[in-house]
Amino acid sequence: MDLHELMMKRRSVRTFEERSVPDGVLDELLDAAVSAPSGGNVQPISIVTVESVEGRRKLGAIVGSQPWVRNAPLSMIFCLDFLRVGRWAKMFDVEFGGEKALLWFLIGYADLMCAAQNVVILAEERGLGSVYVGTILSQIPRARKYFDIPEGVLPMMVLSIGYPKAVPKTIPKLPRDAMVHREKYRTQTDEEIRRAFEDKYGTIDEDVVKYFERAYREAVEADGQQDGGWVEDAKARMDRLGIKSNAEFLFRLRYPSELMIELNEDLVRDFREAGFDLSSLTKS
């Protein structure tokens, strides 16, 4: 398949066949990660591969209600790794200092995502499917403990990979012109913004299950893999909260703003315990 078409059609896969990823393919995926662009080519990242039954079970439990992590034959935990480069520097009596520099944090996280996205694209091209699972960010202490991840190393993203049981349909995206600005940023009118999101999500005022199927297909598909209940629960909560718009659905029910903000404190604490003290990095 043409690479442009592959990228356009690519969707997160959440149901996998049980067969494992052949070693040769796994090595190719890891090569792709290691060869990814890196700021200053310093490569301050590490990848923990998880294929064992016990590791999959444990990682699945850590990230919570996302059964595809346990069901995928392979997961990769992408970690920011300032330990390796810091110890190397120390051997030569020089300080890396990444854990004290916000810029290194930002560069390292960019590196980490370049590596992960390389794996996503190559996996897709090799007939595999994958899904990002970012919720490891809210379970850093448990992840660090089980996977022996030491101070100076921060697990930030999980990518679960395997042969798809079914090829999922594409999900709606914003129109290109809503995201792209030619030469200068052009602040859009309310009407333009409203229309762009309506293009993407459609209107909410019809059959709610059809609405989920169109706008949140991934959540509905996920629902089918668990004990179910998400669709029913979401319908009930929409009624209870009187939700009448996509924006309300997203930021009152699916990603409630208050909850997202409340998580700051836990995140900062978990980062600090892992040796990444954001509160000192960002003192103004």
Added chain:
Amino acid sequence: MDLHELMMKRRSVRTFEERSVPDGVLDELLDAAVSAPSGGNVQPISIVTVESVEGRRKLGAIVGSQPWVRNAPLSMIFCLDFLRVGRWAKMFDVEFGGEKALLWFLIGYADLMCAAQNVVILAEERGLGSVYVGTILSQIPRARKYFDIPEGVLPMMVLSIGYPKAVPKTIPKLPRDAMVHREKYRTQTDEEIRRAFEDKYGTIDEDVVKYFERAYREAVEADGQQDGGWVEDAKARMDRLGIKSNAEFLFRLRYPSELMIELNEDLVRDFREAGFDLSSLTKS
């Protein structure tokens, strides 16, 4: 070319032919960015494309001594964009709150890099070359001013793209086993770490120009495009500082730890002025 091979060989390109990127190819690259994975599919990013002579000149001046930004026929400025989604939410009387939630910042930055890396890979496959330029992070106010980037939108990464004048050689990377851990993180011995970096950079105790050519080819190539002087200057500074190791070269001369740490204050101020108050996000 096979995609694995393409990813292994891919290198940042810093010399471009003058011919512009055809509109059809540009649209494909932007499609690839828009279709990239996005946490919760919220897509809180924007891309400013720069092709005009004036825009290239200005962006080149903003990022500093990196002539390839001005010389590339196309650059994309990848921005975290909480403004669009925030205004949309507000139209429906609900708060997005991304600017108050560290988790949204981390999710959005991951989205931004997925989009950028999709462009990198597709560009490569289409015979183009590209180079990431992260130094826009230290010039946020100037970038925001010239490109009319409003509050709530944060320019974080530039990608310069064009047809390569020459195909650059690959640069050294860490051995795969130094970055990959099977099932659990395995803390390496000093000897293992030392050897991994020596594999990558080679030893420093030989002809210093040959050393640069091997370990920092990109800096040497860059040097050739400017008025020159980097190699001479680096040699002189190495002598003056008594630099005898790769680690010292990296963290005393190329990315001096003290300087990287000093930049925290500017970064936090510039982020705050752009509406991203990291110091309040990361209060512990």
